[in-house]
Amino acid sequence: MMDSKLVLVVVLALLVVSASSKYVRPPPRKTLHFPWDPKPSSYPQQVHISLAGAKHIRITWVTSDRYSPSIVEYGTSSKNYTSTARGENTSYKYLLYRSGTIHHTVIGPLHDDTLYFYRCGREGPEFQLKTPPSQFPVTFSVAGDLGQTEWTKTTLAHIDQCKYDVHLLPGDLSYADYIQHRWDTFGELLQPLASRRPWMVTQGNHEMENIPFLKDGFLPYNSRWKMPYSESNSTSNLYYSFDVAGVHVIMLGSYADYDKYSDQYRWLKADLSKVNRRRTPWLLVLFHMPWYNSNEAHQGEGDEMMETMEPLLHAACVDIVFAGHVHAYERSKRVFNGRSDRCGAVHITIGDGGNKEGLAHEYKEPQPGWSVFREASFGHGEFKIMNSTHALWRWHRNDDDQRVTSDQVWIISLFGSGCLLKKNGELRKILVEP
Template sequence: MRFLVPVTIVLLICVNVAASDYVRPKPRKNLEFPWDRKPSSQPQQVHVSLAGDKHMRVTWVTSDKSSPSMVGYGTSAGRYDYMAQGDSTSYSYVLYKSGKIHHTVIGPLEPNTVYFYRCGGEGPEFQLKTPPAQFPITFAVAGDLGQTGWTKSTLDHIDKCKYEVNLLPGDLSYADYMQHKWDTFGELVQPLASARPWMVTQGNHEKESIPFLMDEFVSYNSRWKMPYEESGSSSNLYYSFEVAGVHVIMLGSYTDNDPGSDQYNWLKADLAKVDRERTPWLIVLFHVPWYNSNEAHQHEGDDMMASMEPLLYASGVDIVFTGHVHAYERTKRVNNGKSDPCGAVHITIGDGGNREGLARKYKDPQPEWSVFREASFGHGEFQIVNSSHSLWTWHRNDDDEPVRSDQVWITSLMSSGCRVEKRHDELRKRLMGP
């Protein structure tokens, strides 16, 4: 369903169902998804991601080391008018040896178009749809997914959403050193992730480091390659991309972010290059929330907030999505620890369905900047209608169907009285120099 909103009218519609008014159903049994390695060249764990202007990256795994990193694709079923050659990698983790992980970039692709593709010259045919070139566009958003019955419920609900891009602010598989769980996660999300681009950033469960033996993020970086090189980043842990009038920045909560760090310097440069005429919406994702009234994970993001929030504020960031806290919370526009009409809306959505359960305890009284909070599994839909208006909806999964539990129209800072263009021009001059 699409929403048409007159630009001259500012709408603010909130549907707030207080947690105290909601009777949560009995917990469902968590399910496990067993993995059985299939020794063949058949593509497994297929997912796609955006890879620069008009391009997408297709990633899949084969157990046959001789399988080619080749993708045939076209706009008609069974007919592959174009071929792309990519590369591959693999990794060892203690006694585990991964399959051959293929990464192949296809394109240029037409916007808002269905493409049929086949990986490695054999196996089933998949299809994907490219995002539109302009508004409207819808993002699905869910963090801290894992592999439980609640995860399956979240994925089923997202599958019913008419979205173009999925955003995941960290904690994907919850493999936690058991590497075969990366494989089961890849199989679990393949039906959705092979059809729409999944754009992810890392969480604490992706670290998987073993002192003196295994570096951090080896599994994550090998399997979920994002367009960091295309965005001028030196690390797969932070990057940016643009789609349909939106500039999206994915930051790393678990890599250096203090002033002078590579990530900090990259963020300054990336923000300075943003053209708010071309991309009037500016969105940021990372794992650890800065504004959190849940008792879980208090103050873990304080250092990152101290160093980076001034940059985001000066650039007029509209929305910040985070995970980590296994619950849902939405704030007013905030900055420097208090409400600010020119700050960003912060949304914690670490409620995808992980095995650790929900973070049920909130601080009392509720901070003045916190609008809505509830400890339930769910997902969000961010529908950007035009350059000035968007509709955010959060659906809880506790019900048999995805109920709209929190909904609000959000007006972009570009169309407000915050003079984002002037602030951003000043930032650009300060960051880039004469």
């Protein structure tokens, strides 16, 4: 049972009135420039980690030596590596650019909530990572549309203060935009954080790098950011799912086919049919293009995907939907089909990580009834799930160069709310539709 103070906080949070912040933002900042830093050809660079199934972590790094082994040594004591794992590697060509050797090695099984020390390719520095917990509480940091500006650097510094277990990124990573070495500098920028905690990502429009005669428009993204699609029975790196503690997270592809006859839609139905809300009482979904957006930017771009998939997510009683694309922040009430709905999802737009294109300043007036809070500032989110029913969401504005909490609310999950029972028949009907 919750104590009376927590009940009061929850009630007050749920009564927050709609608001548009009048915060006056500082001016834009420049794109970061990275000095040339020559390293030995076998030296591991751009190290990042991601979840790779239960009790397993995928470690990814790049070397300029194509013969460097895809081996990770690891253990629970510094420089005392008790286990070794061998993985795979790849590389790609893109016009006149040729990538380094990109290594992907899965280690495990690992203990939950445990610090590990590891070394890539048998040389270079020692890194350390912490595995997520197996039970509540668990904390996610959330920020999309990162890029490589001085605002990005501020965002990353503030995320580092978050004490998060997993980072969620709803698309638009490097803003390489065909300039392939920007993928390399992005990897170096993220390494201090992404080598220590799992980063789980999905694609945005800036990951699409289509040129004539290149079949895979997501070639750089798919080569560098390998997600656990095989573990979730998805055949695409553009959409997948995973579990953390008592949370099931679904990453959808705004730029993969999503109509009712698409592989992604069929996969989503199959994935939702396996969700056990007693084991994972929280259900989160991420994709790039927001469905609920009162900003003037990117109006209506997510409407087709919403028309197809929102009934499915509503029937499954999804708790939270995170999106990016719009370079601003916005949080909704629980909503479905454009109206407040106690069994709908809370939609949060958080495409404000620090991109080079700047902020989306203009909002539509009057503010829609479903919109609770909106502000055009750079920032990041912190989602701390305390137990099977209660979680604290905070959005921290980064524009002050300090980590300032600008929006926060307690969110009660739909687990145990009566919505699951109410929607059970509706979900079963959708799942059996051809």
